[in-house]
Amino acid sequence: MKVTVVGAGNVGATCADVLATREIANEIVLVDIKEGFAEGKALDIWQKAPIIGYDSRTVGVTSDYARTADSDVVVITSGLPRKPGMTRDDLISTNAGIVKSVTEQVVKYSPNAIIIIVSNPLDVMTYQAHLTSGLPRNKVFGMAGILDTARYRAFLAEALNVSPKDIQAVLMGGHGDTMVPLPRYTTVGGIPVTELIGKEELDAIVARTTNGGGELVKLMGTSAWYAPGAAAAQMVEAIVRDQRRVFPVCIKLEGEYGIDGVYLGAPVILGKNGIEKVIELQLNDEEKALLETSRGHVKEVMDALDNMSKASA
Ligand SMILES: NC(=O)C1=CN([C@@H]2O[C@H](COP(=O)(O)OP(=O)(O)OC[C@H]3O[C@@H](n4cnc5c(N)ncnc54)[C@H](O)[C@@H]3O)[C@@H](O)[C@H]2O)C=CC1
Numbered sequence: 501m502k503v504t505v506v507g508a509g510n511v512g513a514t515c516a517d518v519l520a521t522r523e524i525a526n527e528i529v530l531v532d533i534k535e536g537f538a539e540g541k542a543l544d545i546w547q548k549a550p551i552i553g554y555d556s557r558t559v560g561v562t563s564d565y566a567r568t569a570d571s572d573v574v575v576i577t578s579g580l581p582r583k584p585g586m587t588r589d590d591l592i593s594t595n596a597g598i599v600k601s602v603t604e605q606v607v608k609y610s611p612n613a614i615i616i617i618v619s620n621p622l623d624v625m626t627y628q629a630h631l632t633s634g635l636p637r638n639k640v641f642g643m644a645g646i647l648d649t650a651r652y653r654a655f656l657a658e659a660l661n662v663s664p665k666d667i668q669a670v671l672m673g674g675h676g677d678t679m680v681p682l683p684r685y686t687t688v689g690g691i692p693v694t695e696l697i698g699k700e701e702l703d704a705i706v707a708r709t710t711n712g713g714g715e716l717v718k719l720m721g722t723s724a725w726y727a728p729g730a731a732a733a734q735m736v737e738a739i740v741r742d743q744r745r746v747f748p749v750c751i752k753l754e755g756e757y758g759i760d761g762v763y764l765g766a767p768v769i770l771g772k773n774g775i776e777k778v779i780e781l782q783l784n785d786e787e788k789a790l791l792e793t794s795r796g797h798v799k800e801v802m803d804a805l806d807n808m809s810k811a812s813a
């Protein structure tokens with residue numbers, strides 16, 4: 501299996517490192533626009549192989565997409581991260597151009613690849629990649645839900661003093677302030693979380709999760725990368741190993757949840773064809789209202805992208 505990761509910065513290099521360390525693909529190509537940067541990161545990861553003990557090969561290139569040809573999966577992380585005081589949406593004008601030009605090169609050399617978008621604003625950059633690639637929705641989708649639920653699971657594990665492995669959770673909606681955590685679907689070793697934690701503490705954890713990216717931006721001056729890179733690698737693994745994992749993923753909804761043509765997080769089955777199935781939960785009225793708010797917000801940003809594209813045409 502051949503996997504390309506575009507953007508050799510914090511998230512892209514971490515993703516490539518997890519892919520190599522866990523031998524998820526035997527060939528991993530890292531691409532960046534900055535001269536020599538991807539080459540250096542790939543070489544460093546390859547030099548870690550004898551120490552940790554893996555044989556996945558990492559190769560770095562500067563904008564040489566011919567070297568990415570016939571990739572099975574491509575992860576796009578290229579683009580600016582936000583700084584304190586910014587929202588993810590503030591990145592739209594710069595990152596839309598980057599995601600567009602990168603996607604053009606990716607599909608030119610790997611027309612059959614499955615594309616996973618990571619660049620922000622996530623839902624709208626996934627829309628951009630879909631517009632540029634012309635790929636069906638099962639082959640171009642975004643990473644956010646695994647990260648958002650991982651944060652939520654980590655906070656809960658700390659509060660309950662249990663292993664994060666035993667916390668199962670799903671969330672929906674856009675990757676931003678309007679994300680829709682679903683505590684009703686959270687279990688701890690099969691036990692509904694509401695039996696183990698009080699409402700006030702759970703509400704505080706949900707609120708911290710919603711602001712999970714912002715908390716790290718404030719602490720570090722740039723956004724997170726260890727968990728995001730690992731989350732993207734976990735999606736690649738589900739695809740290349742045809743695991744049929746159930747994850748929340750950003751996908752174009754086509755009638756599910758009564759929503760058509762908007763990119764939002766929803767639970768799916770992820771396997772060798774990319775998105776194998778969108779799972780429809782029976783949301784209650786409160787959850788439906790939160791999802792509607794999220795839909796409205798993401799649609800506004802999608803419309804802003806359409807207007808930007810018209811203005812520059
Ligand atoms: N979906 C999610 O949950 C998350 C998304 N992100 C987003 O991922 C993106 C990357 O974040 P970081 O890795 O921290 O940023 P970074 O600045 O460390 O790395 C970005 C890399 O993209 C490269 N790049 C820029 N234009 C390019 C082009 N045209 N072709 C190839 N490479 C290009 C840059 O040279 C840089 O090395 C940001 O947009 C960030 O907001 C970050 C964390 C989580």
Ligand SMILES: O=C([O-])CC(=O)C(=O)O
Pocket residue numbers: 581582588620647675712713714716717723724728
């Ligand atoms: O917060 C950011 O800008 C990066 C991101 O999407 C996250 O870490 O959730």
